[in-house]
Amino acid sequence: MDRIAKILSFLESSPNDNFLQHALALExxxxxxxxxxxxxxxxxxxxxxxxxGSYYHLSKLLERMEEVDLAVQWYKKGMDAAKAAGDNHAYNELQAAYEDLVY
Incomplete structure (x- = not known):
C-alpha cells in the first residue's frame, strides 16, 4: 500500500487528525x-x-504556484501564530522564508 493510501486509511478512523492531514498534503x-x-x-x-507547521509548507507551496502575495500573507499569519504560541524556532523559520521572498 502506498503512503497516500495508508494515510487515507488512517484518516478514516481519525478524520480530524491534523498530523495525518498535514502528512497527506506533503505526499x-x-x-x-x-x-x-x-x-x-x-x-x-x-x-x-x-x-x-502548515503555515510554512502552505506558503512555500504558494510561492511555487507563483502566488507571491498570498504566500506573504500566510507567512505573516504563521509568524503571528508562532509568536502567540511562543514557538521561536518556527517563528525564525517563517521569518527567514518571508524575508527571502520579500527582500
Missing amino acids: YIKIGEDTRARNIFEEILQVSPDYI
Missing part, C-alpha cells in the same frame, strides 16, 4: 498534486490556526 506535493495539498493546508489552518 500530494511529492506527486505534483499542488491544488489538493493547498486545499488541505488551508483547511487545517482554518480549523486549527495554531498548527504552526
Whole structure:
C-alpha cells in the first residue's frame, strides 16, 4: 500500500487528525498534486490556526504556484501564530522564508 493510501486509511478512523492531514498534503506535493495539498493546508489552518507547521509548507507551496502575495500573507499569519504560541524556532523559520521572498 502506498503512503497516500495508508494515510487515507488512517484518516478514516481519525478524520480530524491534523498530523495525518498535514502528512497527506506533503505526499500530494511529492506527486505534483499542488491544488489538493493547498486545499488541505488551508483547511487545517482554518480549523486549527495554531498548527504552526502548515503555515510554512502552505506558503512555500504558494510561492511555487507563483502566488507571491498570498504566500506573504500566510507567512505573516504563521509568524503571528508562532509568536502567540511562543514557538521561536518556527517563528525564525517563517521569518527567514518571508524575508527571502520579500527582500
